[in-house]
Amino acid sequence: MKRVSLKDIAKMVGASPSTVSFILNGKASQMRISEELKNKVMATAKKMGYQPNQVAVSLRTGQTKILGLLVEDIANNFFASLAKTIEVEAEEFGYKVLYSSTENNSKKGVELLRLLTQRQVDGYLVTPTLGMEEDLEMLVKHKKPLVLMDRYFPDIDAAYVQVDNAGAVLTGMEHFIKKGYKKIAFITIESGLIQMRQREDAYVDAIGKSEQKKKLMLKVNYNGDRETIINQITEFLKKNKPDAVLFATNYLGILGLESIRGIGLTIPRDLAVICFDDNDIFRLHLPGITVLQQPVEAIARTAIHILMHQLGNNKVTIKKNQVQLAANFIVREST
Amino acid sequence: MKRVSLKDIAKMVGASPSTVSFILNGKASQMRISEELKNKVMATAKKMGYQPNQVAVSLRTGQTKILGLLVEDIANNFFASLAKTIEVEAEEFGYKVLYSSTENNSKKGVELLRLLTQRQVDGYLVTPTLGMEEDLEMLVKHKKPLVLMDRYFPDIDAAYVQVDNAGAVLTGMEHFIKKGYKKIAFITIESGLIQMRQREDAYVDAIGKSEQKKKLMLKVNYNGDRETIINQITEFLKKNKPDAVLFATNYLGILGLESIRGIGLTIPRDLAVICFDDNDIFRLHLPGITVLQQPVEAIARTAIHILMHQLGNNKVTIKKNQVQLAANFIVREST
DNA sequence: CTGAAAGCGCTTACAG
DNA sequence: CTGAAAGCGCTTACAG
Structure with missing residues (x-):
């Protein structure tokens, strides 16, 4: 069953396709088309369930x-x-x-x-x-x-x-430092993309200006599967024993929470947590996770x-x- | 700057648009077009960065x-x-x-x-x-x-x-009943859509066949905002004091967990929970939430x-x- | 082996 | 006030 086209309607009402086109595009009065013809065309289009072919319109109008x-x-x-x-x-x-x-x-x-x-x-x-x-x-x-x-x-x-990635990470770092954390870690993904570099650079900057001096950073592979990343984070936390950690993306934060739970650490007593990006999970988590929320x-x-x-x-x-x-x-x- | 078209390429190599079209659509050998012309067209198309206009193709091919x-x-x-x-x-x-x-x-x-x-x-x-x-x-x-x-x-x-909505809800209900829960509630949204009716009917069925006999059901408005729904759930739980609750969607489950936390109930001691749909939140929640996961x-x-x-x-x-x-x-x- | 022509369904300058 | 015609960029039956 074929769909009705402009031409079909034109034929039915006995007008030209161009006139029908003008009417259907609301240019009837501008083109001084008679009220009568206009109404007839409108009624017919409606009755026939006319729907313009947007592909044709696109080709024509660009x-x-x-x-x-x-x-x-x-x-x-x-x-x-x-x-x-x-x-x-x-x-x-x-x-x-x-x-x-x-x-x-x-x-x-x-x-x-x-x-x-x-x-x-x-x-x-x-x-x-x-x-x-x-x-x-x-x-x-x-x-x-x-x-x-x-x-x-x-x-x-x-x-x-x-x-503002740098500003966000700095805010988080200052918060950690003010609260007295001394071994602040940063967990991110291996990535050449600028937003990740900005976050990482801000962490490095903040550490450089702090008393901590020494970076504690883990970079995981973006394409790693859940288990691999959870294991990497677990190893990293066990080995370095940070007292605070900033996760660079919500994805990592979620996996990180699983690692932390696996190790049996209590947040924030054993390990304080901040995560980039907000998420229902972080709000509902017990305890609630402090976040750097993007204004999506x-x-x-x-x-x-x-x-x-x-x-x-x-x-x-x-x-x-x-x-x-x-x-x-x-x-x-x-x- | 205009994009190059089939015609442009045809003009450049001195062939007709149809021939170029055949070549670009891999019908060169079928049309017995000379290897030489084919290579020339391919090279030119590549050099000019030719990209077919899909809108025109669509109009033509339907x-x-x-x-x-x-x-x-x-x-x-x-x-x-x-x-x-x-x-x-x-x-x-x-x-x-x-x-x-x-x-x-x-x-x-x-x-x-x-x-x-x-x-x-x-x-x-x-x-x-x-x-x-x-x-x-x-x-x-x-x-x-x-x-x-x-x-x-x-x-x-x-x-x-x-x-299989009915089957899923029945599985959840049987699990509750087997575990000995006696006041099982069902929290769903007001909806005429069949998947919600199937879930609701299954709950009603299961209750009818159980010793509980009496339904404990809350239906909230789909368009309500977060706070309203959380309050409704809170009121409902306080008033009816169920010992188990099945949330009919992940959306409701998340809001329900907030209500439960707000009241200060401990899961599953005070209230057991099952939710329709799985979600990172339910997996990460403490305690983990039992779910009826859809095979998405x-x-x-x-x-x-x-x-x-x-x-x-x-x-x-x-x-x-x-x-x-x-x-x-x-x-x-x-x- | 290759080209000229029609046509997909529209819009819009042009003509009357 | 309304119509005939061109054209958007393709594909494909048709002709030679």
């Missing part, structure tokens, strides 16, 4: 009204919340979102970026992976609407929105606004197109 | 290679995992996924369904909301590839995949397979197109 969103992993709470807010915000501007997860895999990331291009998305929202640099430069060169999130490349002049909604909203600005929407005004937003430091019982 | 996925809420762990698996599986069959969250709002659900239709998606994967019945019937009538997930409408003859990946995979079958992919074989999968009962320390 606009798909689709934004491409690439996140690291949609099953991760942080990225899922980000995606949700972006979806809601995009909708307000009349855009739909096509998403995918890169898994932080360069090959997959690059392929997805090209796929979005082939699909003619109007704009790109990307948490980039290493290896995407060349393709991103291409987009920038072609002046495609593009906003990076969570991380960026210093050498690529693209818009971006991220949390603000990140998403800012990114969409910058993108809409690039897309020529003049209802939005933006101050900068490279933005760092402050994290919220939420103190619970773990410190 | 296939978008996009699947539409409507979930209740992408920020909810269960639906995010579902979406993730679907995305991965769809990719293996060469499809991309366009998703959106319905928020269980009929108006939004219907609008999204129409939007997907306008976008010419090749197939639909939907966790339907009430109010979508008419539009879904239309899709079925037009023989559009469609698979419902998590819930369905008994009156609509569409394919669906869901967990199997649900997603089965749904994709049925959809691919409908799309005429003959690499997949399916047994039924209305499927119920067993839940995994994971006993932890809360019962």
